[in-house]
Amino acid sequence: MRCLTQPLLRRFLGLLPQCVPAGLSQSPVLGPKQSSLKQSCSARPGLVTAIDVVGYWQKVFETNGIPETRESSEYIVSFVLGAKTFQSLNSEKLRTPLTAVQQEQIQQLCHRRLERMPVQYVLGEWDFQDLTLKMRPPVFIPRPETEDLISLVLEEESQKRREKNSGLCFSVAVPHPVILEIGCGSGAIALSLLCKLPQSRVIAVDKEEAAVDLTKENAHRLQLQDRIHILHHNVSYGSAKQLLLWGPMDFIVSNPPYVFHEDMASLDAEILCYEDLGALDGGTDGMRVIKTILALAPSLLKDSGSVFLEVDPRHPDMVENWLQAHPDLLLTLRAVHKDFCGKPRFLHIQKQSR
Numbered sequence: 001m002r003c004l005t006q007p008l009l010r011r012f013l014g015l016l017p018q019c020v021p022a023g024l025s026q027s028p029v030l031g032p033k034q035s036s037l038k039q040s041c042s043a044r045p046g047l048v049t050a051i052d053v054v055g056y057w058q059k060v061f062e063t064n065g066i067p068e069t070r071e072s073s074e075y076i077v078s079f080v081l082g083a084k085t086f087q088s089l090n091s092e093k094l095r096t097p098l099t100a101v102q103q104e105q106i107q108q109l110c111h112r113r114l115e116r117m118p119v120q121y122v123l124g125e126w127d128f129q130d131l132t133l134k135m136r137p138p139v140f141i142p143r144p145e146t147e148d149l150i151s152l153v154l155e156e157e158s159q160k161r162r163e164k165n166s167g168l169c170f171s172v173a174v175p176h177p178v179i180l181e182i183g184c185g186s187g188a189i190a191l192s193l194l195c196k197l198p199q200s201r202v203i204a205v206d207k208e209e210a211a212v213d214l215t216k217e218n219a220h221r222l223q224l225q226d227r228i229h230i231l232h233h234n235v236s237y238g239s240a241k242q243l244l245l246w247g248p249m250d251f252i253v254s255n256p257p258y259v260f261h262e263d264m265a266s267l268d269a270e271i272l273c274y275e276d277l278g279a280l281d282g283g284t285d286g287m288r289v290i291k292t293i294l295a296l297a298p299s300l301l302k303d304s305g306s307v308f309l310e311v312d313p314r315h316p317d318m319v320e321n322w323l324q325a326h327p328d329l330l331l332t333l334r335a336v337h338k339d340f341c342g343k344p345r346f347l348h349i350q351k352q353s354r
């Protein structure tokens with residue numbers, strides 16, 4: 001449970017179903033137009049402080065069956081006051097009367113939340129690791145468990161570096177990693193890796209133009225555009241040539257669509273109404289894109305290169321069986337790692353060296 005102690009993860013907890021996409025909520029599917037507002041939502045004149053307004057909107061959300069009432073209300077009010085969290089507002093800010101403009105902004109944002117828009121889209125930005133990223137529907141909102149995928153790549157890279165350094169004389173430089181991310185969405189994984197590995201280069205690919213545009217925007221905002229190549233490309237079995245623009249890769253990393261198709265209808269209204277369902281739907285067995293990535297991996301990776309995947313907890317066994325049925329790929333499942341809910345969530349697959 002180490003991740004629960006990280007403040008950033010706590011910031012995320014509760015705003016989208018956790019351990020998603022596997023953590024499927026059974027809440028009824030409400031489209032934006034279907035949610036009936038049972039209470040008038042206009043800010044009342046007497047509500048002047050941040051504490052008052054948080055309490056007011058929390059009640060409105062409760063009355064209208066909106067999940068995560070307190071968190072939603074607090075994030076929106078803090079955002080308008082220029083803070084990340086309500087807890088970080090000092091007592092002076094909490095006591096100072098809100099201006100009419102601030103109340104109006106809060107009201108507008110809360111109305112979006114009443115239509116079941118995820119808070120991340122309502123605010124238009126969200127944190128992933130140390131980065132603040134722009135968020136825009138329908139591009140997939142990064143989930144907190146995915147932060148662990150970054151740590152796994154970093155651990156493998158530092159281990160490889162130690163091994164290479166111990167076998168080399170000091171004057172020979174160890175080359176810095178080339179990484180491919182398949183399905184970059186908002187750019188969360190690719191940009192975090194670029195930040196943590198300052199000499200690395202990343203190729204980030206997504207089949208959706210909206211995702212490619214958002215990754216580009218986030219890369220520029222974070223001044224990381226010089227080490228990333230962002231491609232609009234639908235990865236398929238024939239994609240190797242287009243992806244090898246910087247030669248073979250050290251790592252392929254992906255949080256692919258992996259929800260079993262039959263589970264899609266049970267996802268929360270926030271997801272079904274606002275996120276691109278193509279970012280989640282992994283086909284009948286949840287493995288459609290996973291199989292494509294694994295089939296491509298031998299042609300894309302250097303010898304001993306690694307694939308790191310986020311998957312559904314049912315996938316580790318399925319992937320192991322699939323790899324055994326495809327020995328020609330020369331890929332070995334090295335490790336299965338659990339997420340902060342204790343579910344098997346991440347796969348480390350390695351290309352055998354010849």
Ligand SMILES: C[S@@+](CC[C@H](N)C(=O)[O-])C[C@H]1O[C@@H](n2cnc3c(N)ncnc32)[C@H](O)[C@@H]1O
Nearest residue numbers: 140142183184185206207208234235255257279
């Ligand atoms: C679960 S989202 C992950 C987004 C981001 N990496 C993250 O973790 O926040 C999966 C992403 O893969 C993209 N995708 C799905 N199939 C793809 C394909 N065949 N080729 C390229 N991208 C694909 C989707 O558009 C979506 O942005």
